[in-house]
Amino acid sequence: MKRMTAPLLLALGAPALTLAGAAIAQQQTQSDLAKVQSYIRAVTTMTADFSQTDRNGQTLTGQLTLKQPGKIxxxxxxxxxxxxxxxxxxxxxxxxxxxxxxxxxxxxxPLAALIDPSKDLSKFGKVVPTDDPAILSVQARDPRRPEFGTITMIFRRDAASPAGLQLYGWVALDSQNNRTAVRLTGQRYGVPVADSAFRWTDPRPRGRSAG
Known part of the structure; x- marks a missing residue:
């Protein structure tokens, strides 16, 4: 039998290597999505300072308060x-x-992906590659309901934070392509948050407290 040359062996081996690499990448993607899901479910409460920048470049700041499920x-x-x-x-x-x-x-x-722990992120989320291995970026979008918009959540890997992730911020894009970027600082987890924090006063005539 004629002995195969090295280039031919490499050529024959290339598809297997490519498939193996794709399988590893897929496993890593699933692992990262699971970590983000674990983070969302682990964070019962959080407070943070935020800066919000809209599509026109206007930036506003303030205080974010979150309490799962669904309160922000x-x-x-x-x-x-x-x-x-x-x-x-x-x-x-x-x-x-x-x-x-x-x-x-x-x-x-789009915020539902972040504040609804019951959602299965693996069904509508995907990992967005970044140049920094310490940064994990996940885009969430319901392909069946594009009018709900898209959110790209940005995390920094941090062993001391819930599920090993620290929420750095997110970029939301609504159905009208209005882009809003939010960056968080001073995150505090597990702090006492009363339900009264999510009430508001209706400014309309005959207004009343709501929430």
């Missing part, structure tokens, strides 16, 4: 008459300057 509050800096509250069922945007209230189910918002 964006308290903006002094002088900004805006409040965003998730009460476990709906996400509400209150503009006190124009006395306007907008409300929709949390499941219809």
């Amino acid at each position: 509050r964006f308290q903006y800096q002094k002088g900004v008459p805006l409040l965003i509250v998730g009460d476990g069922k709906a996400l509400t945007v209150i503009d006190y300057e124009v006395r306007q209230v907008q409300r929709w189910p949390i499941g219809n918002s």
